[in-house]
Protein backbone atom coordinates (compact mmCIF):
# COMPACT_ATOMS: atom_id res chain seq x y z
CA UNK A 345 0.00 0.00 0.00
CA UNK A 346 1.26 3.49 -0.87
CA UNK A 347 2.10 5.74 2.04
CA UNK A 348 3.69 9.10 2.82
CA UNK A 349 5.01 10.56 6.02
CA UNK A 350 5.00 14.36 6.10
CA UNK A 351 6.46 17.01 8.39
CA UNK A 352 4.18 20.01 9.07
CA UNK A 353 5.81 22.99 10.84
CA UNK A 354 4.03 25.44 13.15
CA UNK A 355 4.09 29.20 12.52
CA UNK A 356 4.49 32.25 14.71
CA UNK A 357 3.30 35.78 13.94
CA UNK A 358 6.10 38.33 13.93
CA UNK A 359 3.45 40.92 13.07
CA UNK A 360 -0.35 41.04 13.14
CA UNK A 361 -2.24 44.23 12.33
CA UNK A 362 -6.01 44.43 11.97
CA UNK A 363 -6.97 46.93 9.29
CA UNK A 364 -10.74 46.56 9.46
CA UNK A 365 -13.79 44.50 8.59
CA UNK A 366 -14.38 43.00 5.18
CA UNK A 367 -17.65 42.62 3.34
CA UNK A 368 -17.33 38.80 3.68
CA UNK A 369 -17.28 38.96 7.51
CA UNK A 370 -13.54 38.34 7.85
CA UNK A 371 -10.99 40.94 8.97
CA UNK A 372 -8.58 42.64 6.64
CA UNK A 373 -5.15 41.78 8.07
CA UNK A 374 -1.47 42.36 7.55
CA UNK A 375 0.66 39.63 9.08
CA UNK A 376 4.28 38.60 8.92
CA UNK A 377 4.38 34.85 9.36
CA UNK A 378 7.38 32.66 10.19
CA UNK A 379 7.67 28.86 10.16
CA UNK A 380 9.41 27.20 13.08
CA UNK A 381 10.76 23.66 13.38
CA UNK A 382 8.24 22.64 16.05
CA UNK A 383 6.28 20.30 13.78
CA UNK A 384 3.58 17.61 13.60
CA UNK A 385 4.15 14.39 11.71
CA UNK A 386 1.31 13.30 9.44
CA UNK A 387 1.20 9.76 8.03
CA UNK A 388 -1.09 9.04 5.08
CA UNK A 389 -1.80 5.57 3.69
CA UNK A 390 -4.03 4.39 0.84
CA UNK A 391 -6.75 1.99 1.97
CA UNK A 392 -8.95 -0.28 -0.12
CA UNK A 393 -12.29 1.21 0.99
CA UNK A 394 -13.29 4.65 -0.35
CA UNK A 395 -13.39 6.19 3.13
CA UNK A 396 -11.36 8.67 5.21
CA UNK A 397 -10.04 7.40 8.53
CA UNK A 398 -8.37 9.72 11.02
CA UNK A 399 -6.33 8.89 14.13
CA UNK A 400 -4.55 11.28 16.49
CA UNK A 401 -2.31 10.75 19.50
CA UNK A 402 -3.51 13.95 21.26
CA UNK A 403 -6.58 13.55 23.53
CA UNK A 404 -7.77 17.16 22.95
CA UNK A 405 -7.88 16.86 19.18
CA UNK A 406 -11.17 15.64 17.64
CA UNK A 407 -10.92 12.88 15.02
CA UNK A 408 -14.30 13.61 13.42
CA UNK A 409 -15.30 16.01 10.64
CA UNK A 410 -14.43 19.02 12.81
CA UNK A 411 -10.74 18.18 12.41
CA UNK A 412 -9.22 20.42 9.73
CA UNK A 413 -7.11 17.51 8.47
CA UNK A 414 -10.28 15.45 7.96
CA UNK A 415 -11.92 18.37 6.15
CA UNK A 416 -8.89 18.63 3.85
CA UNK A 417 -9.23 14.94 2.93
CA UNK A 418 -12.98 15.32 2.45
CA UNK A 419 -12.42 18.30 0.11
CA UNK A 420 -9.97 16.26 -1.99
CA UNK A 421 -12.42 13.32 -2.13
CA UNK A 422 -15.23 15.64 -3.29
CA UNK A 423 -13.07 17.31 -5.94
CA UNK A 424 -11.37 14.15 -7.26
CA UNK A 425 -13.90 11.28 -7.07
CA UNK A 426 -12.19 9.39 -9.92
CA UNK A 427 -8.87 9.36 -8.05
CA UNK A 428 -10.70 8.18 -4.93
CA UNK A 429 -12.22 5.31 -6.96
CA UNK A 430 -8.86 4.45 -8.56
CA UNK A 431 -6.52 4.70 -5.55
CA UNK A 432 -8.93 4.06 -2.66
CA UNK A 433 -9.51 6.06 0.50
CA UNK A 434 -6.99 7.44 2.95
CA UNK A 435 -5.98 6.58 6.49
CA UNK A 436 -4.44 9.60 8.24
CA UNK A 437 -2.51 9.52 11.51
CA UNK A 438 -1.64 12.82 13.23
CA UNK A 439 1.33 12.76 15.59
CA UNK A 440 0.79 16.09 17.38
CA UNK A 441 3.86 17.92 18.63
CA UNK A 442 2.47 21.44 18.05
CA UNK A 443 0.45 22.56 21.08
CA UNK A 444 -3.29 22.65 20.39
CA UNK A 445 -5.33 25.89 20.27
CA UNK A 446 -2.13 27.82 20.78
CA UNK A 447 -2.02 30.45 18.00
CA UNK A 448 0.58 28.34 16.18
CA UNK A 449 -1.61 27.15 13.26
CA UNK A 450 -1.48 23.50 14.36
CA UNK A 451 -4.71 22.48 12.63
CA UNK A 452 -3.93 24.55 9.53
CA UNK A 453 -0.52 22.95 8.99
CA UNK A 454 -2.03 19.45 9.40
CA UNK A 455 -4.63 20.34 6.75
CA UNK A 456 -1.89 21.64 4.43
CA UNK A 457 -0.01 18.34 4.89
CA UNK A 458 -3.12 16.33 4.01
CA UNK A 459 -3.57 18.33 0.77
CA UNK A 460 0.07 17.69 -0.19
CA UNK A 461 -0.09 14.02 0.89
CA UNK A 462 -3.26 13.20 -1.04
CA UNK A 463 -1.94 15.03 -4.12
CA UNK A 464 1.02 12.63 -3.97
CA UNK A 465 -0.97 9.49 -3.06
CA UNK A 466 -3.39 10.05 -5.95
CA UNK A 467 -0.78 11.27 -8.48
CA UNK A 468 -2.80 14.43 -9.07
CA UNK A 469 0.15 16.67 -9.94
CA UNK A 470 -1.52 19.83 -8.56
CA UNK A 471 0.51 23.03 -8.84
CA UNK A 472 1.48 25.05 -5.77
CA UNK A 473 -1.09 27.74 -6.59
CA UNK A 474 -3.82 25.10 -7.03
CA UNK A 475 -2.95 23.70 -3.59
CA UNK A 476 -3.00 27.26 -2.17
CA UNK A 477 -6.46 27.80 -3.64
CA UNK A 478 -7.73 24.59 -2.01
CA UNK A 479 -6.03 25.56 1.25
CA UNK A 480 -7.79 28.95 1.31
CA UNK A 481 -11.16 27.11 1.24
CA UNK A 482 -10.20 25.35 4.49
CA UNK A 483 -8.74 28.25 6.50
CA UNK A 484 -6.82 31.51 6.18
CA UNK A 485 -3.53 30.08 7.53
CA UNK A 486 -3.52 26.93 5.35
CA UNK A 487 -2.01 28.55 2.20
CA UNK A 488 0.95 29.90 4.23
CA UNK A 489 1.58 26.51 5.83
CA UNK A 490 2.08 24.85 2.41
CA UNK A 491 5.35 26.65 1.57
CA UNK A 492 6.05 28.13 5.00
CA UNK A 493 9.32 30.06 5.56
CA UNK A 494 8.90 33.86 6.01
CA UNK A 495 6.03 35.68 4.29
CA UNK A 496 3.81 38.71 4.48
CA UNK A 497 0.13 37.79 4.41
CA UNK A 498 -2.65 40.22 3.50
CA UNK A 499 -6.38 39.98 2.80
CA UNK A 500 -7.76 37.60 5.42
CA UNK A 501 -4.24 36.13 5.60
CA UNK A 502 -4.40 34.02 2.46
CA UNK A 503 -2.66 36.44 0.03
CA UNK A 504 1.03 35.73 0.40
CA UNK A 505 4.27 37.37 -0.68
CA UNK A 506 7.51 35.64 0.30
CA UNK A 507 10.10 37.56 2.32
CA UNK A 508 13.84 36.78 2.50
CA UNK A 509 14.71 33.72 4.61
CA UNK A 510 15.74 34.36 8.19
CA UNK A 511 18.27 31.78 9.34
CA UNK A 512 19.47 30.67 12.73
CA UNK A 513 17.04 32.60 14.91
CA UNK A 514 15.93 30.62 17.94
CA UNK A 515 12.51 30.86 19.58
CA UNK A 516 11.47 30.08 23.14
CA UNK A 517 7.74 29.36 23.38
CA UNK A 518 5.54 28.96 26.44
CA UNK A 519 1.89 28.05 26.91
CA UNK A 520 -0.31 26.97 29.78
CA UNK A 521 -1.43 23.43 28.97
CA UNK A 522 -5.04 23.97 30.03
CA UNK A 523 -5.49 27.47 28.60
CA UNK A 524 -7.02 28.05 25.17
CA UNK A 525 -8.06 31.36 23.61
CA UNK A 526 -10.81 31.23 21.02
CA UNK A 527 -9.70 32.98 17.83
CA UNK A 528 -13.26 34.22 16.98
CA UNK A 529 -13.57 35.61 20.54
CA UNK A 530 -10.30 37.53 20.19
CA UNK A 531 -11.32 39.16 16.89
CA UNK A 532 -14.89 39.92 18.07
CA UNK A 533 -13.60 41.51 21.27
CA UNK A 534 -11.10 43.57 19.30
CA UNK A 535 -13.94 44.82 17.08
CA UNK A 536 -16.12 45.68 20.12
CA UNK A 537 -13.33 47.52 21.94
CA UNK A 538 -11.49 49.27 19.15
CA UNK A 539 -14.09 49.48 16.40
CA UNK A 540 -13.13 48.34 12.99
CA UNK A 541 -13.57 50.68 10.07
CA UNK A 542 -15.07 48.97 7.07
CA UNK A 543 -12.55 48.15 4.38
CA UNK A 544 -14.41 47.71 1.13
CA UNK A 545 -12.95 45.84 -1.81
CA UNK A 546 -12.97 49.12 -3.73
CA UNK A 547 -10.53 50.90 -1.40
CA UNK A 548 -7.36 51.48 -3.40
CA UNK A 549 -4.24 49.54 -2.55
CA UNK A 550 -2.40 52.84 -1.95
CA UNK A 551 -4.82 54.12 0.69
CA UNK A 552 -4.94 50.66 2.28
CA UNK A 553 -1.16 50.40 2.51
CA UNK A 554 -0.94 53.95 3.93
CA UNK A 555 -2.57 52.56 7.08
CA UNK A 556 -0.18 49.63 7.38
CA UNK A 557 2.81 49.89 9.66
CA UNK A 558 4.63 46.67 8.79
CA UNK A 559 7.10 48.45 6.44
CA UNK A 560 9.92 48.91 8.98
CA UNK A 561 9.74 45.22 10.00
CA UNK A 562 9.77 44.11 6.36
CA UNK A 563 12.85 46.33 5.80
CA UNK A 564 14.55 44.87 8.89
CA UNK A 565 13.87 41.34 7.55
CA UNK A 566 15.33 42.31 4.16
CA UNK A 567 18.48 43.55 5.96
CA UNK A 568 18.44 40.49 8.29
CA UNK A 569 18.76 42.97 11.17
CA UNK A 570 17.82 40.70 14.07
CA UNK A 571 17.92 43.39 16.77
CA UNK A 572 15.52 45.57 14.77
CA UNK A 573 13.25 42.60 13.98
CA UNK A 574 12.96 42.01 17.72
CA UNK A 575 12.10 45.67 18.39
CA UNK A 576 9.41 45.72 15.69
CA UNK A 577 7.38 42.65 16.73
CA UNK A 578 3.70 43.62 16.88
CA UNK A 579 0.35 41.95 17.54
CA UNK A 580 -2.91 43.95 17.75
CA UNK A 581 -4.65 41.00 19.47
CA UNK A 582 -2.45 41.47 22.56
CA UNK A 583 -4.65 44.51 23.32
CA UNK A 584 -7.62 42.24 24.04
CA UNK A 585 -6.02 38.94 25.10
CA UNK A 586 -3.54 40.27 27.70
CA UNK A 587 -6.14 42.22 29.77
CA UNK A 588 -8.60 39.28 29.68
CA UNK A 589 -6.03 36.58 30.53
CA UNK A 590 -3.80 37.72 33.43
CA UNK A 591 -1.77 34.46 33.18
CA UNK A 592 -0.76 35.36 29.62
CA UNK A 593 0.14 38.90 30.71
CA UNK A 594 2.31 37.50 33.53
CA UNK A 595 4.00 35.15 31.09
CA UNK A 596 4.63 38.03 28.69
CA UNK A 597 6.15 40.05 31.57
CA UNK A 598 8.32 37.12 32.64
CA UNK A 599 9.75 36.85 29.10
CA UNK A 600 10.24 40.63 29.00
CA UNK A 601 12.18 40.58 32.26
CA UNK A 602 14.82 38.37 30.57
CA UNK A 603 15.53 41.22 28.14
CA UNK A 604 14.54 39.15 25.08
CA UNK A 605 12.26 40.45 22.31
CA UNK A 606 8.89 38.92 23.07
CA UNK A 607 5.31 38.77 21.70
CA UNK A 608 2.13 36.69 21.77
CA UNK A 609 1.59 34.57 18.64
CA UNK A 610 -1.69 34.95 16.70
CA UNK A 611 -4.69 34.98 19.03
CA UNK A 612 -2.54 33.36 21.71
CA UNK A 613 -2.15 32.17 24.33
CA UNK A 614 1.38 31.12 23.32
CA UNK A 615 4.03 33.74 24.12
CA UNK A 616 7.41 33.57 22.42
CA UNK A 617 10.81 35.24 22.59
CA UNK A 618 13.43 35.54 19.85
CA UNK A 619 17.05 34.81 20.71
CA UNK A 620 20.40 34.46 18.97
CA UNK A 621 21.61 31.04 20.07
CA UNK A 622 20.42 27.70 21.39
CA UNK A 623 22.40 28.24 24.62
CA UNK A 624 20.66 31.58 25.20
CA UNK A 625 17.30 29.99 24.34
CA UNK A 626 17.79 27.23 26.93
CA UNK A 627 18.81 29.86 29.53
CA UNK A 628 15.69 31.96 28.89
CA UNK A 629 13.50 28.85 28.98
CA UNK A 630 14.88 28.00 32.44
CA UNK A 631 14.59 31.63 33.64
CA UNK A 632 10.92 31.87 32.60
CA UNK A 633 10.16 28.44 34.07
CA UNK A 634 11.67 29.57 37.40
CA UNK A 635 9.90 32.96 37.43
CA UNK A 636 6.50 31.42 36.62
CA UNK A 637 6.99 28.29 38.76
CA UNK A 638 3.73 26.77 37.50
CA UNK A 639 3.22 23.00 36.90
CA UNK A 640 0.81 23.69 34.03
CA UNK A 641 3.30 25.69 31.96
CA UNK A 642 4.89 24.00 28.92
CA UNK A 643 8.00 25.49 27.31
CA UNK A 644 9.78 24.67 24.05
CA UNK A 645 12.90 25.77 22.22
CA UNK A 646 12.56 25.86 18.44
CA UNK A 647 14.27 27.46 15.47
CA UNK A 648 13.07 29.45 12.45
CA UNK A 649 12.82 27.17 9.43
CA UNK A 650 12.57 27.94 5.74
CA UNK A 651 10.28 25.10 4.77
CA UNK A 652 6.58 24.34 4.74
CA UNK A 653 5.23 20.82 4.26
CA UNK A 654 8.04 18.32 3.65
CA UNK A 655 7.96 14.63 2.71
CA UNK A 656 9.94 12.72 5.35
CA UNK A 657 9.51 9.24 3.82
CA UNK A 658 7.38 7.36 1.33
CA UNK A 659 6.45 3.84 0.20
CA UNK A 660 5.24 3.80 -3.43
Ligand code: ATP
Pocket residue numbers: 404405406410411412413438443444445446447448449450451452454455485527610611612
Ligand atom coordinates in the same frame (compact mmCIF):
# COMPACT_ATOMS: atom_id res chain seq x y z
P1 ATP B 1 -4.50 29.28 14.43
O1 ATP B 1 -3.13 29.75 14.86
O2 ATP B 1 -4.57 28.90 12.96
O3 ATP B 1 -5.63 30.15 14.88
P2 ATP B 1 -4.41 27.47 16.61
O4 ATP B 1 -2.98 27.03 16.65
O5 ATP B 1 -4.80 28.57 17.54
O6 ATP B 1 -4.75 27.88 15.13
P3 ATP B 1 -5.33 24.77 16.49
O7 ATP B 1 -4.24 24.02 17.18
O8 ATP B 1 -5.43 24.65 15.02
O9 ATP B 1 -5.35 26.30 16.92
O10 ATP B 1 -6.70 24.29 17.19
C1 ATP B 1 -7.87 25.08 17.25
C2 ATP B 1 -9.04 24.13 17.54
O11 ATP B 1 -9.27 23.36 16.37
C3 ATP B 1 -8.75 23.16 18.66
O12 ATP B 1 -9.56 23.47 19.73
C4 ATP B 1 -9.04 21.77 18.10
O13 ATP B 1 -10.08 21.14 18.83
C5 ATP B 1 -9.52 21.99 16.68
N1 ATP B 1 -8.77 21.21 15.67
C6 ATP B 1 -9.29 20.79 14.51
N2 ATP B 1 -8.38 20.13 13.79
C7 ATP B 1 -7.23 20.14 14.48
C8 ATP B 1 -5.92 19.61 14.24
N3 ATP B 1 -5.63 18.93 13.14
N4 ATP B 1 -4.97 19.84 15.16
C9 ATP B 1 -5.27 20.56 16.27
N5 ATP B 1 -6.49 21.03 16.57
C10 ATP B 1 -7.47 20.84 15.68
